[in-house]
Amino acid sequence: MTVSDPVVEDVVSTISRTATEIRQGLVGRRGTVDEENPSGETQAEADIWADELLEGRLTEIDGIGEYASEERATVVDCGADPDGDAYAIACDPLDGSSNLKSNNAMGTIFGVYDAALPARGDTLVAAGYVLYGPITTMVLATEESVSVYEMSGGERRLVQSDVTLPEEPVVYGFGGGVSNWPDEFEAFAREIETELKLRYGGAMIADVNQVLTYGGIFGYPGLESRPAGKLRLQFEGNPIGYVVERAGGRSSNGHRSLLTIDPDDLHERTPVHVGNAELIDRLEDRPT
Structure with missing residues (x-):
């Protein structure tokens, strides 16, 4: 299943392909580095590596004007106007990286904004996350619906569409x-x-x-x-x-x-x- 907006589909497909590499590349990158992110938190080696991997690929997509992440202080200018026809991407390359030490779940979060960063959340046109659990999954929300995919070999396979929260909370x-x-x-x-x-x-x-x-x-x-x-x-x-x-x-x-x-x-x-x-x-x- 593809997204109707071709630029957003390129973003989602790129993150899908990259997520498989991020998961596999966590092996051997469980240590910390002698650096802090812009929020003053100690960075894991995997934080920096995942950010550089995503930045290198997402900024090459036509129609992306800005890239920003939790791991870097400023916005990367991709050469297109995010207040015009281009989108801006903000991501947390490795949410929960402190769980690397104990080998527990973590993920990648992304948002595609139709505005220059920093931007209001109501300018998002798509957002989602990849969960590195027993199975690697992606949850993707667009203006049309929320969908869940299973990820394998750099590809995503739709397993649930039109996702809604259960009415009875647990x-x-x-x-x-x-x-x-x-x-x-x-x-x-x-x-x-x-x-x-x-x-x-x-x-x-x-x-x-x-x-x-x-x-x-x-x-x-x-x-x-x-x-x-x-x-x-x-x-x-x-x-x-x-x-x-x-x-x-x-x-x-x-x-x-x-x-x-x-x-x-x-x-x-x-x-x-x-x-x-x-x-x-x-x-x-x-x-x-």
């Missing part, structure tokens, strides 16, 4: 140290833990995929020590918010949809909450 996962949660979020979390099953693995992609599969809520709130939270709006919040909203759920920074936030900085952080609409409504309705 799982939840909340990030950040519990002792660092604001009181209002902790009160909400204590309600949720009596209703749903905990699923939290340290890679947002894996946790969100549980929510998309079974229904529920994922959240990484603002913390007492870090009110803006940990996750980046351009590379994580917007693409994942787009996927979940296209699947019939909601996204929120605790007050409104992630897709309506006007960004001030390429690496701007935001609290991220995604899941079934009723659960996000309850989160936003709590007194602050």
Whole structure:
């Protein structure tokens, strides 16, 4: 199954081919380097390698004006105007790379924006993620629908189309140290833990995929020590918010949809909450 927009299809096909190499190339790249990303986090060798691999291929696509990632400080200019006929790509090349040490799930997140970066989430025309689990899968959201593919040999095979969140939520996962949660979020979390099953693995992609599969809520709130939270709006919040909203759920920074936030900085952080609409409504309705 191909995407109707030929440029977006080129992006998705390129990421499909590259994802197989990224997964295979993780072997031997589990260590860290003596460098930090623009957000001040220690980089894994695999972070830098995956970013360079994606940047080298995605920037060669006709119709792509900008490339940006969590691993580099500035936007790469590809020579076309992203405010004209070109798109901009923002990605997290290896979400959950800290899981390399323990050999747990991780993934690649991408968003295709019809605007220069940093951009609002409602300018996305497609977004998705690759999950490196027992099976390598891609979840892709476009203006038409949300689809799931299995990945093998650089190719993708459609296994589910018109994906929607199950109506009855089952799982939840909340990030950040519990002792660092604001009181209002902790009160909400204590309600949720009596209703749903905990699923939290340290890679947002894996946790969100549980929510998309079974229904529920994922959240990484603002913390007492870090009110803006940990996750980046351009590379994580917007693409994942787009996927979940296209699947019939909601996204929120605790007050409104992630897709309506006007960004001030390429690496701007935001609290991220995604899941079934009723659960996000309850989160936003709590007194602050």
